[in-house]
Structures are given as C-alpha cells and as structure tokens.
Amino acid sequence: MQVYNPFHDPLVDSIPGTNQDYSPTYWVASAGLPPQTNGPVPGDMDADVVIVGSGATGISTALYLAQEYGIQAVILEANQTAWGCSSRNGGQGQNASGRLSRSQWIERWGLDTAKRLDREIRTGFDNFAQLTSEIDCEATPGGHLYVAHRPDKLAYLENEAHVKRSIFGYKPQILSVAEIKERYCDDRDAHGALLEEEGIGIHPLKFNFGMLKKAQALGVKIYTGSPVLESKSINGIEHLYTPTGVVKAKRVAFCTGGYTGQNVNPSLKNKILPVLSNSLVTRPLTAAEISATQFRSHVFLTDTRKLRFYYRLLKDNRLQIGSRSSIHGSDAGNPKHYQLLLDGIARKFPPLAGIQVDYSWWGWVDVSHDMMPRITKPNPNTNVWYAVGYGGNGVSFSTWAGKRLAQRVAGKDQNDPVFNLPIYSSELEYPNIFGKIRSELFAPFRRFGQSFLYRWYWLKDEVI
Numbered sequence: 001m002q003v004y005n006p007f008h009d010p011l012v013d014s015i016p017g018t019n020q021d022y023s024p025t026y027w028v029a030s031a032g033l034p035p036q037t038n039g040p041v042p043g044d045m046d047a048d049v050v051i052v053g054s055g056a057t058g059i060s061t062a063l064y065l066a067q068e069y070g071i072q073a074v075i076l077e078a079n080q081t082a083w084g085c086s087s088r089n090g091g092q093g094q095n096a097s098g099r100l101s102r103s104q105w106i107e108r109w110g111l112d113t114a115k116r117l118d119r120e121i122r123t124g125f126d127n128f129a130q131l132t133s134e135i136d137c138e139a140t141p142g143g144h145l146y147v148a149h150r151p152d153k154l155a156y157l158e159n160e161a162h163v164k165r166s167i168f169g170y171k172p173q174i175l176s177v178a179e180i181k182e183r184y185c186d187d188r189d190a191h192g193a194l195l196e197e198e199g200i201g202i203h204p205l206k207f208n209f210g211m212l213k214k215a216q217a218l219g220v221k222i223y224t225g226s227p228v229l230e231s232k233s234i235n236g237i238e239h240l241y242t243p244t245g246v247v248k249a250k251r252v253a254f255c256t257g258g259y260t261g262q263n264v265n266p267s268l269k270n271k272i273l274p275v276l277s278n279s280l281v282t283r284p285l286t287a288a289e290i291s292a293t294q295f296r297s298h299v300f301l302t303d304t305r306k307l308r309f310y311y312r313l314l315k316d317n318r319l320q321i322g323s324r325s326s327i328h329g330s331d332a333g334n335p336k337h338y339q340l341l342l343d344g345i346a347r348k349f350p351p352l353a354g355i356q357v358d359y360s361w362w363g364w365v366d367v368s369h370d371m372m373p374r375i376t377k378p379n380p381n382t383n384v385w386y387a388v389g390y391g392g393n394g395v396s397f398s399t400w401a402g403k404r405l406a407q408r409v410a411g412k413d414q415n416d417p418v419f420n421l422p423i424y425s426s427e428l429e430y431p432n433i434f435g436k437i438r439s440e441l442f443a444p445f446r447r448f449g450q451s452f453l454y455r456w457y458w459l460k461d462e463v464i
Contacts, residue, residue: 001080008259009329010274010364011447016259018243019225020079026281026320026359027087027205034081035212040225041076043245049073049409050240050249052228052264055086056204056394057387058255059211060402061409066218069410073220076240076247078227082208084259088363089395090279090310090322091207092300093132094144095125095198097390097397097423098372103163109422111167117421118168124400125198131399135210137202138315142299144199145175145184148191149461153304157194164196172196185313186294189303189348201300201312204395211399231265233382251409254386255402257394258364265386267378270443271428272388273450274364276329278337279322281314281359282345282352290317292351306457309344319352321345325362327451332362367391369431369438375401377408378427385409389428 004021019040022028049065051058054077065071077083105114132139148154157174164170173195175183180190212222226242231252233239240247254265258274285293300312311321321344325337338360346353368374368389375387385408387401394401404413404424413419431442433449 006362007329007332010259010261010272012329014261014263015227015229016078016084016261018078018227020083022080022083023088023361023363024359025088025205025279025361026318027091027203029359031203031205031209035209035216037077037081037222037224039223041223041242041245041247045245045247047074047247047249049251049253050238050247051075051253051255052240053077053084053255053257053259054081054212054222054224055084055255055257056082056208056211056398057257057402057405058253059208059215060399061253061255061387061405062220063211063215063218064403064406065410066215066220068406069412071410072218074247074249075220075222076226076228076242077222077224078259080224081212081222082205085257085363085365085394086208087205088277088279088361089204090300090312090320091202091204091395092144092302092310092312093125093128093200093202093396094393095122095196095396096393097121097124097401098393099367099391100371101160102168103160106163106167113422115168116418117423120418120421121397121400122198124397127403128396128399129200131211132200132202132207135207137204137207137210140201140298140315142199142297144196145180145299145301146194146196147180147187147189147301147303148193149189149303149305151191154192156304157192161194170196170198181294184295184297184299184301185349187301187348188350193301199300200396201298202395228264230263233384236383238382238384251383252385253405253409254384255388255405257388257390258366260366260388265384267384267427268386268388270430270440271369273367273369273431273446275367275450276325276327276332276362277322277365277392278325278341278362279320279360280338280341280357282319283356283358284317285313285319285352289351293349305461307454307461309348311344311348318358319345319349319355324454327447327454337362365392366394369429373397373401373423374426374428375404375408375424376427
C-alpha cells in the first residue's frame with residue numbers, strides 16, 4: 001500500500017493515486033477493518049458491467065444491479081474501498097441533492113417539475129433511511145437543524161419553511177434561540193433555526209463497508225489499487241486501461257465524484273468543479289463541557305453561510321465540524337484552513353475554544369456547474385453512464401442515484417417517466433461565465449471565478 005498523498009488535485013493530477021492508504025479521518029480510525037477485496041486487476045480481463053469508483057454511488061449501483069437484476073458487476077477502485085468522498089464527508093443524510101433549494105427548483109423548472117423532483121429525492125431519502133436500519137452505521141435519526149447565523153437570515157429560513165409546508169407538504173418548524181438551546185445545544189452563533197424532520201446522521205465508512213458486504217455476498221467483485229488511466233470505446237466495447245491490465249466491458253458506469261480526473265472519460269472532462277472541504281473531530285468532550293455547551297442531541301446542524309459550517313456531536317461525544325477549504329490542492333495544508341474550523345468552534349461553542357483536535361482531514365466535493373447532479377447516459381452511441389455532481393448533498397441521495405443508475409444500466413429505464421426529470425434527461429453542463437452562455441472555453445477560468453466567489457461569499461456571510 002502506498003503512502004497517502006494529501007495534496008491530490010483532480011484538475012491537475014490525472015488519477016487520484018494507485019493503491020494509496022486512506023486519508024487520516026475519524027471515520028477510517030473508527031470503522032474497523034474494511035471488507036476484503038480482490039486486489040489489483042490481475043491482467044487483461046472481460047466483464048459485462050464495470051463500475052468505476054467504490055464510493056456510495058458505485059457500491060450501491062453494484063448492489064442494486066445484483067439484487068434486482070441478477071447482474072454481478074465489477075468495481076474498479078484506484079485506491080481503497082470508499083477512499084474518496086465516502087470516507088471523508090460529514091455523514092449528514094439530508095432529504096436533498098445538489099446545491100439548489102426547493103424554491104430554486106421552482107424558479108428553474110416550474111412547479112410541476114419541482115414537485116416531481118421532490119417526490120423522487122424524498123423517495124431516495126426513504127430508501128436511504130431503510131438502508132441505515134439494515135446496516136450498523138451508528139445512524140442517528142432526528143432531522144436536521146438549518147441554523148440562521150445572523151438575524152436577517154431568519155426571513156430566508158421562514159420562506160423556505162413556507163415553501164416546504166405549503167407546496168411540498170412537509171412539516172418544518174422554525175425554532176427560537178431559546179428552543180435550540182433547550183432541545184439541542186447552546187450554539188452562540190445561532191439566531192433561530194429551521195428544523196427539518198427528514199435527516200439521519202451516519203458513520204459514512206461503516207455504511208459503505210456494510211453496503212459492500214451486501215454486494216459481495218451477491219457476487220460483486222471489487223478490484224482496489226486499479227485506477228482507470230484512460231477509457232476508449234472500440235467497436236462497441238469499452239476499454240478501461242489500468243496499470244495492471246485492460247478491462248473490456250460491455251457496459252460502464254462512472255461514479256467517481258469529486259475525484260473525477262480530467263482524463264478518466266471524455267464525457268466528464270471539464271464537467272465538474274472539484275471543491276475542497278475541510279473537517280476535524282475533537283477529543284471526547286468531558287461531562288463539564290457537555291454541560292457548558294448544553295448538547296442534548298446528536299442531530300446534525302448546518303448554518304446559513306454560503307461557505308457553510310456543518311457540525312454535530314458524535315455518539316462518543318466528540319465534536320465534528322467542517323467547512324470550505326483551499327481552492328487548489330497544493331494549498332490544502334495551509335494552516336489558515338484548519339484555523340477557520342477552530343475559529344468556528346470558538347464562535348459557536350466558546351467553552352470549547354482551544355479544545356484538542358484528534359483528527360483533521362480534507363477532501364474533494366463534486367460540484368456541477370449548474371449545481372445539480374446528473375445520472376445519465378451522455379452519448380447514445382456508447383454504453384457509458386455516469387452519476388456525479390451532488391455538491392456536498394450526496395450522503396443519502398447517492399444511494400438512490402445508484403439504484404436509478406442500476407436501472408439504467410440494466411436497460412429498464414425506457415418506459416419510466418421519472419427519467420424525464422432534468423437530473424436524468426440531460427448531461428452535465430460546461431461552466432457558465434457570462435449570463436447563460438456555457439462553453440468548455442471557460443473551464444480554465446473556473447478557479448479564478450471560484451476564488452472571487454469565495455471572497456464575495458465571505459463578505460455576504462460576515463460583513464454585508
């Protein structure tokens with residue numbers, strides 16, 4: 001096994017590595033031993049279905065192909081099982097996907113499509129909830145608190161609550177500062193919150209290990225240490241080139257998330273903006289610290305910042321917190337990104353200022369250029385699909401994306417009207433720089449735009 005390289009950058013490096021060790025996350029340290037794999041690709045081989053990437057989407061796709069269609073897929077993973085997003089995320093399973101809210105769905109696609117999309121994503125959340133009841137993943141139901149970090153953000157939350165209640169039939173609650181403190185915690189950064197009943201926190205790596213064991217029991221094989229260096233379609237057969245052999249497949253699904261390299265597949269080049277997220281986990285809080293912060297729940301929280309913080313008390317009484325990080329992989333280790341999280345702890349929970357941190361890491365999030373995921377077949381002339389673009393909201397929906405992707409790969413999607421939804425019926429788009437004009441020519445300037453937006457977001461979050 002190779003040493004983990006923390007400075008990988010998907011827009012610079014062609015692959016995320018070969019057989020690298022895991023990032024030093026709390027999840028890796030506490031998940032136990034991963035399921036046994038088949039090791040690197042043993043040489044040239046043929047396969048019916050190949051899935052590239054062993055995160056939640058890839059594993060669930062393989063699971064549902066085997067479980068519902070009797071298709072035993074082969075998974076190719078560059079490093080270790082669930083090495084990327086799925087062993088580094090915050091474990092916050094929300095009734096959402098992508099970066100857009102339900103009110104923004106209505107603005108973009110109209111009321112009818114927004115309602116249909118809501119039903120689809122809610123069905124995905126219910127499916128995720130069922131999986132968490134079947135897998136030992138430290139699931140903590142109880143919903144999600146969307147915290148107003150400034151008084152003027154309450155109006156936004158009240159509008160979102162109204163939309164969810166009056167149009168989509170949910171039962172959100174607006175909580176006062178006193179109610180947050182009485183029922184959840186004493187977040188000194190809170191000026192009220194929106195409580196959504198639909199939310200389940202999980203241990204993401206235990207969850208993915210559990211799904212993989214289910215899939216392996218049905219005949220799925222996973223080859224680790226096997227990055228796809230290049231993929232080509234030759235005479236209707238997909239050729240996937242790995243360091244130890246060429247895998248020829250009739251059908252291929254790419255589920256590479258934030259670790260999608262520029263050369264892995266032509267249909268994915270310049271279609272994702274990988275964004276870094278930083279996370280840390282403290283030592284266990286003492287009884288006195290629990291009392292001082294008044295933590296009464298393990299329900300997870302996010303705040304209303306554009307550069308949002310996400311945080312919760314874990315089951316072993318450690319505080320977990322995450323937020324945005326560097327623009328470039330080469331700058332990921334800059335202490336200022338770590339300090340941002342320490343400052344966030346001190347602002348939200350002053351009694352914990354200066355607390356010892358036991359785990360710190362970062363990882364790439366797959367943000368699509370129009371802020372919504374795609375589970376689609378971009379080229380009708382090839383048997384290649386992809387499912388990416390969750391924008392940091394993929395913990396629950398990625399497993400449903402895997403189920404829908406399995407349906408597509410198995411050829412059972414032709415007469416199902418759900419695939420007319422925009423997340424299924426269109427492919428990922430190129431960057432948008434000027435109004436509605438989208439072009440691959442704008443791709444080299446994405447990070448310049450991201451840097452500008454981060455500065456503007458910080459001003460809007462903290463100053464304006």
